[in-house]
Amino acid sequence: MLKTLLRGMRPVPTLLIVLGVLLTAALGVWQYQRAQMRLARQAQIEHAEQAPVIALGTQTYGLDDVANRRVRVTGRFLPNRVVYLDNRPRNELPGFYVVMALQTAPDHVVLVNRGWMPRDLRDRTAIMPYPTPEGEVTIEGIAQADPSRAFELGHGGSAAGMSIRQNLDVADYARETALPLQPFVVMQTNDTGDHLLRDWPAPASGADRNYGYMAQWFGMSLVLALLGLRLAYRRGRRLATTGNDFKRA
Numbered sequence: 001m002l003k004t005l006l007r008g009m010r011p012v013p014t015l016l017i018v019l020g021v022l023l024t025a026a027l028g029v030w031q032y033q034r035a036q037m038r039l040a041r042q043a044q045i046e047h048a049e050q051a052p053v054i055a056l057g058t059q060t061y062g063l064d065d066v067a068n069r070r071v072r073v074t075g076r077f078l079p080n081r082v083v084y085l086d087n088r089p090r091n092e093l094p095g096f097y098v099v100m101a102l103q104t105a106p107d108h109v110v111l112v113n114r115g116w117m118p119r120d121l122r123d124r125t126a127i128m129p130y131p132t133p134e135g136e137v138t139i140e141g142i143a144q145a146d147p148s149r150a151f152e153l154g155h156g157g158s159a160a161g162m163s164i165r166q167n168l169d170v171a172d173y174a175r176e177t178a179l180p181l182q183p184f185v186v187m188q189t190n191d192t193g194d195h196l197l198r199d200w201p202a203p204a205s206g207a208d209r210n211y212g213y214m215a216q217w218f219g220m221s222l223v224l225a226l227l228g229l230r231l232a233y234r235r236g237r238r239l240a241t242t243g244n245d246f247k248r249a
Contacts, residue, residue, distance in 0.1 A: 010235075017228035021221050028217035035210035042207070044068070049142065056182075058105040063183045066143040071186055074138045075104035077112075081177060084127060084164045086119075086157075087150050090197065094119040098130070098196060099147045099168055101179060102139060102186075110182040111170060112139055113147040115196030125164065131194050140190040142200070146170065147185040 054066055056073040081101035088097050098114040120126040149167055157166035160176045174181040187200055 014228065014232070017224055020224045021228070024217045024221035024224065028214045028221060031210045031214035031217060035207040035214065038207040038210060053140070054143075056104065056110070058108055060108065061182055061184070063143075063145055066184055067145065069143050070140070070189075071143045072138060072140050073102065073104055073110060073186060074136055075102040075110070076136055077102055077132050078109070079132050081109075081179065082163070083168050083173070085148055085150070085168060086124075086164050086166055088116060088148060090116050090118075094121070096127075096164070097148050099185070100132070101177075101181070102137075107180050108182065109179045111147065111168075111173070111185045112141070113185055113187045114192075114194060115188060115198040117196055130196060133192050133194070137192055138190075139186055139188050139192070141186040141188040143184045144187055145184060147187070 049068055049070060051069055053070045053072050056066075056071050078101040083099045085097040085099060088095055095116050095118045097116055100112055100114055101109050102112045103109050117128060117130055120128060147168055158168065159165075160172070170181055170183055170185060173179070188198055189200070
């Protein structure tokens with residue numbers, strides 16, 4: 001059989017098939033490595049969320065200092081500095097995330113994603129009333145790089161000055177408002193009597209998707225290898241038969 005395979009191999013087609021097998025196998029390995037990276041990142045997030053609560057003071061914090069950590073901060077909400085993130089459905093109902101600035105010191109402000117509220121089905125721009133605590137309030141939550149990110153074509157739906165936006169970047173909002181914002185957002189978890197919903201979805205690693213791609217690439221690599229062997233074997237058999245007929249003649 002081996003002799004038949006070798007007889008049926010042609011240099012150029014064999015080289016192309018080998019390159020195809022190596023390329024698809026390499027892509028499968030790459031997807032496996034990405035899955036492992038995502039799982040490691042997920043483990044870091046879960047570990048950070050289980051760490052002790054950080055009581056934020058009046059100093060400036062870096063994102064790396066508090067990312068995915070449970071935090072506690074006290075301050076006063078600035079109701080005139082609020083952004084409603086659109087297209088955030090919950091249980092198939094359209095709604096907004098309410099992101100509001102919290103003044104923690106004269107020169108320190110942090111954005112808080114206070115929670116979800118339903119959208120007025122008759123008028124998208126009509127914001128349903130919700131209570132905002134007056135005076136000092138203590139907020140507990142998870143520190144993240146942004147309040148929530150949704151798919152967006154271009155940036156027209158998140159332009160400066162809009163109260164209803166698709167996405168909100170902390171650094172851009174700091175430049176827009178001249179607020180001394182901390183470089184993160186607190187995803188509020190405690191109840192402050194505002195009737196907003198805060199059952200934040202757990203972050204998914206996305207490793208399953210990488211494993212799916214990995215299986216596809218490895219499958220393609222196997223199919224190419226088997227196809228190449230089959231073609232070479234059939235050609236080798238045909239050449240052997242032709243050669244035997246020629247000798248008998």
